[in-house]
Amino acid sequence: MKKSHTFYLLLAVILISACQSGTAPANQTESASHGHDNASTAPTPRVPAFFSSPTAANPLPPVLDPAQFDNPVVSKAYEFARANREIFAQQPCYCYCDDGFGHRSLLDCFATDHSAG
Template sequence: MSSVHKPFPFTKAFFRRATLFWSCLVLSSTSMLSLAAEHVDKPANPPAVLPPENFTGRISEGYAAAKKLPDICSKLFCYCGCDKTDSHSSLLDCFTCDHAVDCTICLDEAIIARDLKKKGKSLSEIQKEIDQGFQTMYPWDQPTPALEKYRGSLKAGPVSPAADTAKSGKTESLLKLPAQPGDAKHRRYGGCCGHNHS
């Protein structure tokens, strides 16, 4: 008895099913990859703020403010320039490491955000105040992709620098600090990233 093996009939229906199968497989794998990419962009649990008790004075106060308001700090832009030098995407990133220890901009933004929240200000109001007070201190001539992404995320639209807030003391009034005479940009603040150290 001889067994005859019949070849598999490759019909149009077979090719349609095979094409459908492979299409579904490719589509599901690309959607899984995009879900994985979204997960990387938006971690479920943001990194923890370093313990404020590890520091003293204003540094401890800044870390305590960031620890108390991580949801707000993660939606604020840090204008010290760390988006370019340290790949930070928000103010919160400055406090998950020791970056803010040497940076008055980071510390001041967190403390002001805390104080504004205590006064009952909304996130968009806090963003507006921080942006108006600190954007003129941004050390780079061209906005980075991180700054552009932040500006695009604002519900009320980006705040444009007003002549009266640039170098005039808006931030100093929020902090109750005297304005510095002359070219104040990058001189009174920073101490890190792209700022002058003179």
């Protein structure tokens, strides 16, 4: 019985110290906030093209037939895109194919074999 209590106590100490390791000590937080903006200075990544509504995407491009792909994962992805064209039209594609291929949303990736990768 004592061994299980020791185990759980040790586990609790490890979890608490793991949770605390990601936080800054109070004195560092206070000194860092005096006269400085704590917002990140890293640039915000560009959001690729997408439609804000399904009607803005009309006419929706057709999705390729999922049966033409041998890879079951790719086939399932095309099947899902075909069943959810309006949703895919409202999603940006983060391979940034709007620049290189002129795609207007994630749906355009599934109108070609571009998503078969």
